[in-house]
Amino acid sequence: xxxxxxxxxxxxxxxxTPVLLRCNYSSSYSPSLFWYxxxxxxxxxxxxxxxxxxxxxxxxxxxxxxFKKSETSFHLTKPSAHMSDAAEYFCVVTPTQGxxxxxxxxxxxxxxxx
Amino acid sequence: xxxxxxxxxRVICKSGTSVKIECRxxxxxxxxxxxxxxxxxxxxxLMATSNEGSxxxxxxxxxxDKFLINHASLTLSTLTVTxxxxxxxxxxxCSARAGGKDTQYFGPxxxxxxx
Numbered sequence: 001x002x003x004x005x006x007x008x009x010x011x012x013x014x015x016x017t018p019v020l021l022r023c024n025y026s027s028s029y030s031p032s033l034f035w036y037x038x039x040x041x042x043x044x045x046x047x048x049x050x051x052x053x054x055x056x057x058x059x060x061x062x063x064x065x066x067f068k069k070s071e072t073s074f075h076l077t078k079p080s081a082h083m084s085d086a087a088e089y090f091c092v093v094t095p096t097q098g099x100x101x102x103x104x105x106x107x108x109x110x111x112x113x114x
Numbered sequence: 115x116x117x118x119x120x121x122x123x124r125v126i127c128k129s130g131t132s133v134k135i136e137c138r139x140x141x142x143x144x145x146x147x148x149x150x151x152x153x154x155x156x157x158x159x160l161m162a163t164s165n166e167g168s169x170x171x172x173x174x175x176x177x178x179d180k181f182l183i184n185h186a187s188l189t190l191s192t193l194t195v196t197x198x199x200x201x202x203x204x205x206x207x208c209s210a211r212a213g214g215k216d217t218q219y220f221g222p223x224x225x226x227x228x229x
Contacts, residue, residue, distance in 0.1 A: 101163065
């Protein structure tokens with residue numbers, strides 16, 4: 001079985017400072033991991049994904065995430081926050097082999113202070 | 115690439131009526147489409163999975179007779195909320211996945227309000 005825990009329901013940072021959104025996963029199989037972003041009243045946009053290639057994954061808008069198997073973590077980072085990064089972020093897991101369903105974390109709301 | 119559209123983006127209807135929401139993959143063939151429901155400030159809840167040409171598979175607790183899903187082509191799936199009630203008011207999001215791929219691409223969502 002798969003599960004995802006996003007450790008913070010809300011993160012608030014100042015513009016220009018680093019962002020860290022934490023995610024831990026549990027999976028019986030070698031997982032695929034994703035980060036999606038959702039702006040208010042919008043659908044989800046794929047930021048990046050890990051599928052057993054490089055453990056450091058670079059995504060859009062300057063975001064990146066590192067897959068750490070020993071820690072079962074897939075934290076999302078960005079060196080310098082921008083006001084437009086304010087949104088809801090979801091960490092998502094699915095088994096690599098033959099899976100269809102995504103398992104979502106609870107979401108982390110990112111607030112950027114001017 | 116990998117664009118998914120939904121129509122309408124927003125719909126208001128009277129209690130007891132039916133509402134159809136369309137989900138289209140614009141630039142790829144979606145062998146599998148998914149329908150989610152999202153409550154305010156909550157994560158997405160998977161309602162059902164549909165494979166083109168097959169009956170949808172519903173998640174536990176989701177009424178298949180109330181939420182009718184059709185996936186008649188590789189680019190179109192529809193969700194019909196039948197005899198809608200105010201408690202059906204929600205944000206409905208679809209996603210689409212190409213065959214053999216693991217990434218789902220999401221539509222922009224449909225805000226349903228039942229009066």
